[in-house]
Amino acid sequence: xxxxxxxxxxxxxxxxxxxxxxxxxxxxxxxxxxxxxxxxxxxxxxxxxxxxxxxxxxxxxxxxxxxxxxxxxxxxxxxxxxxxxxxxxxxxxxxxxxxxxxxxxxxxxxxxxxxxxxxxxxxxxxxxxxxxxxxxxxxxxxxxxxxxxxxxxxxxxxxxxxxxxxxxxxxxxxxxxxxxxxxxxxxxxxxxxxxxxxxxxxxxxxxxxxxxxxxxxxxxxxxxxxxxxxxxxxxxxxxxxxxxxxxxxxxxxxxxxxxxxxxxxxxxxxxxxxxxxxxxxxxxxxxxxxxxxxxxxxxxxxxxxxxxxxxxxxxxxxxxxxxxxxxxxxxxxxxxxxxxxxxxxxxxxxxxxxxxxxxxxxxxxxxxxxxxxxxxxxxxxxxxxxxxxxxxxxxxxxxxxxxxxxxxxxxxxxxxxxxxxxxxxxxxxxxxxxxxxxxxxxxxxxxxxxxxxxxxxxxxxxxxxxxxxxxxxxxxxxxxxxxxxxxxxxx
Amino acid sequence: xxxxxxxxxxxxxxxxxxxxxxxxxxxxxxxxxxxxxxxxxxxxxxxxxxxxxxxxxxxxxxxxxxxxxxxxxxxxxxxxxxxxxxxxxxxxxxx
Numbered sequence: 019x020x021x022x023x024x025x026x027x028x029x030x031x032x033x034x035x036x037x038x039x040x041x042x043x044x045x046x047x048x049x050x051x052x053x054x055x056x057x058x059x060x061x062x063x064x065x066x067x068x069x070x071x072x073x074x075x076x077x078x079x080x081x082x083x084x085x086x087x088x089x090x091x092x093x094x095x096x097x098x099x100x101x102x103x104x105x106x107x108x109x110x111x112x113x114x115x116x117x118x119x120x121x122x123x124x125x126x127x128x129x130x131x132x133x134x135x136x137x138x139x140x141x142x143x144x145x146x147x148x149x150x151x152x153x154x155x156x157x158x159x160x161x162x163x164x165x166x167x168x169x170x171x172x173x174x175x176x177x178x179x180x181x182x183x184x185x186x187x188x189x190x191x192x193x194x195x196x197x198x199x200x201x202x203x204x205x206x207x208x209x210x211x212x213x214x215x216x217x218x219x220x221x222x223x224x225x226x227x228x229x230x231x232x233x234x235x236x237x238x239x240x241x242x243x244x245x246x247x248x249x250x251x252x253x254x255x256x257x258x259x260x261x262x263x264x265x266x267x268x269x270x271x272x273x274x275x276x277x278x279x280x281x282x283x284x285x286x287x288x289x290x291x292x293x294x295x296x297x298x299x300x301x302x303x304x305x306x307x308x309x310x311x312x313x314x315x316x317x318x319x320x321x322x323x324x325x326x327x328x329x330x331x332x333x334x335x336x337x338x339x340x341x342x343x344x345x346x347x348x349x350x351x352x353x354x355x356x357x358x359x360x361x362x363x364x365x366x367x368x369x370x371x372x373x374x375x376x377x378x379x380x381x382x383x384x385x386x387x388x389x390x391x392x393x394x395x396x397x398x399x400x401x402x403x404x405x406x407x408x409x410x411x412x413x414x415x416x417x418x419x420x421x422x423x424x425x426x427x428x429x430x431x432x433x434x435x436x437x438x439x440x441x442x443x444x445x446x447x448x449x450x451x452x453x454x455x456x457x458x459x460x461x462x463x464x465x466x467x468x469x470x471x472x473x474x475x476x477x478x479x480x481x482x483x484x485x486x487x488x489x490x491x492x493x494x495x496x497x498x499x500x501x502x503x504x505x506x507x508x509x
Numbered sequence: 510x511x512x513x514x515x516x517x518x519x520x521x522x523x524x525x526x527x528x529x530x531x532x533x534x535x536x537x538x539x540x541x542x543x544x545x546x547x548x549x550x551x552x553x554x555x556x557x558x559x560x561x562x563x564x565x566x567x568x569x570x571x572x573x574x575x576x577x578x579x580x581x582x583x584x585x586x587x588x589x590x591x592x593x594x595x596x597x598x599x600x601x602x603x604x
Contacts, residue, residue: 121584215565257570348588366527381524397560453564
């Protein structure tokens with residue numbers, strides 16, 4: 019079935035005219051009809067628009083357009099509900115945006131379209147990307163395709179579940195503290211958070227501006243490299259995007275990792291690490307060694323402070339960014355006698371519990387009298403965390419860790435305990451604080467009796483070190499078969 | 510700076526978020542726990558450490574001051590919850 023193909027396999031068949039973009043898009047739509055009632059990866063979808071884009075791609079191919087010029091020509095790609103797509107709804111998994119329709123495309127979306135992709139659907143997420151389970155969506159939760167009683171991870175849970183269940187060929191998500199890598203790990207797909215500044219954030223609704231990055235979810239590492247090729251690059255509309263040349267990330271996938279040095283941080287072998295996750299990561303380390311990489315223990319001494327640092331900085335930035343949702347210029351409004359009452363009522367009715375929690379937390383740590391004790395101190399600890407990584411990267415080419423301490427947890431298991439939920443991000447948040455790149459890829463399954471669950475391996479790379487990081491990920495993936503396994507719901 | 514002096518009602522007002530009495534009670538307790546967890550950072554000596562605001566140091570990114578195309582007026586107003594004659598309608602501000 020065409021919806022099961024990778025980008026590279028689908029574009030090969032499209033280029034040979036064996037299949038059409040319309041058939042590929044219809045296959046994704048059919049799969050969505052078949053399984054999304056149970057998974058709920060999509061908040062909304064315009065099938066007619068997707069098919070019209072597919073027809074346009076087929077016409078372009080008849081007129082001479084090729085996948086050599088447009089690497090995603092005819093490929094159906096769905097996006098997280100936090101990215102602006104012109105003419106499509108944008109809700110960020112929240113009620114507060116009401117009937118909002120995007121007046122323009124995000125830069126990453128513009129680049130997908132320029133590369134020929136069919137950009138369709140709004141993928142479910144934790145409200146404003148705040149969460150680790152996709153349970154905090156105003157549009158209902160998303161279920162893990164491997165076990166419908168479990169969460170898909172978050173905040174980009176819809177993006178991960180859609181790829182895992184073959185509802186799209188690839189998707190885009192965003193990662194502020196692990197929101198791409200964690201759901202990719204829990205759903206068994208490849209998810210990459212680029213180096214801060216690698217991908218323009220223009221048109222990405224801001225959560226924590228110094229941490230947010232857009233990145234791809236794909237079925238294998240080569241597709242991940244293809245997507246990164248397309249979305250990377252400097253953009254004058256995002257002053258924090260970096261004018262660093264974009265290499266061809268697919269050209270770096272040589273399979274040769276002989277002599278590369280990998281670091282295993284001793285601080286990541288914590289008490290809460292599930293034995294099956296540890297065993298899978300240990301086996302992956304041995305596999306990488308057998309492929310010719312050397313592995314050494316490293317130290318990231320400030321790891322234990324990362325969660326506290328992150329949950330000060332991210333809410334602080336969020337409290338400022340989300341001030342714009344005030345019911346005046348766009349979105350839902352609850353009227354009041356004066357503007358102040360209107361703001362308070364609109365925001366009280368429009369935001370869900372986790373968003374309120376973080377806005378209030380962020381407001382508090384920035385407020386007079388507490389700024390130095392919390393926010394400024396967290397920014398200083400952030401410096402120490404970043405220095406840990408830069409020092410480690412003098413010694414090694416990439417760092418290996420588990421992506422998450424456990425496989426997917428059950429729906430409802432952590433939803434009443436925000437602090438426990440925050441701690442499920444313990445392995446992914448440092449990467450955002452340090453601004454480096456990270457990727458998660460499948461490295462095994464649990465032996466769970468009811469349904470086996472995917473386990474993710476995280477590789478962390480140097481700033482703008484995606485090329486080497488992807489080469490290692492690809493070499494590992496190609497020497498294993500984890501990425502070829504599919505959840506039962508797909509059969 | 511103990512978390513015990515955290516006044517959820519006051520901070521929610523600063524944040525312009527109306528809370529129900531139930532929410533006040535629940536959020537107050539949860540945020541108390543979370544702030545307690547943050548106290549971990551106070552065990553580190555950061556007196557000689559510079560703060561990091563951005564992972565990739567950037568200073569004064571500028572562009573030339575030129576007029577550029579922007580959204581047409583009706584497009585920019587399209588998502589307004591209330592509008593008349595191309596203007597946002599808000600409650601009365603001045604007495």
